[in-house]
Amino acid sequence: MESVEAFYNQLSNRYTELISRCVPRYDEIFYNLFHYIPNDLQPQQILDLGCGTGNLTAVALQHYPGASIHALDLSADILQECRQRFAQHKNVFYHQQDFSELNFAPETFDLVISSIAIHHIPDEAKTGLYAQVHRLLKPGGIFVWADQTRGVTDEIYQKHIARWKEEAFKLGSTEADWQLWMEHQEAHDYHTPVGWHLMQLEAVGFAEVDVIWKNIMWAVVWSRK
């Protein structure tokens, strides 16, 4: 089976156009992810988990142009696309790391963000990641992510997939695009119900946890240390 790293390495130069016609309300997801960051948080240190080509990193730069933004991804090739995209920005730093590494000192970050990336790791690893993020955040820091989730029943989940296909085709996806995502999903996606995520985030110590936006299987989950 092709690894996640190999999949994104070979997709790196056409990733952004593919994702734009595959994820419904992609811009709205990003809008909401930043909208709910509290006004009292002026982040100086931001970590973007699974940055890909830097679509979320770009929005973080618009909101917080003076912050140091750490873009982290497993795939060397996609990280290279990200590096080229922000070549003019001296405050973007690049880390080729797996989510299981997160090689940073405790309480380094004010804000940890992530979009459409955490579902690539199994549930046990997600819990480990949440504990690590909690450790890396300063007190009062925010962890906000957007991702695909699973329905609580198989029927809901299957209906989510059907609705996703409907919306992706409205955005211009082709059968070939759809097949690519379905093969990728089959090989290395781990969708988990949103309620499970909330429980895990509370269990690792986050004081306040909420779902601030949801559409079909995409959710934006917010937590404060």
Ligand SMILES: C[S@@+](CC[C@H](N)C(=O)[O-])C[C@H]1O[C@@H](n2cnc3c(N)ncnc32)[C@H](O)[C@@H]1O
């Ligand atoms: C669907 S892309 C999302 C990219 C970007 N955040 C966006 O919204 O366009 C998922 C990214 O997560 C990265 N990724 C997947 N598993 C990872 C892991 N275990 N550690 C670090 N990065 C990972 C992939 O290499 C890929 O670039």
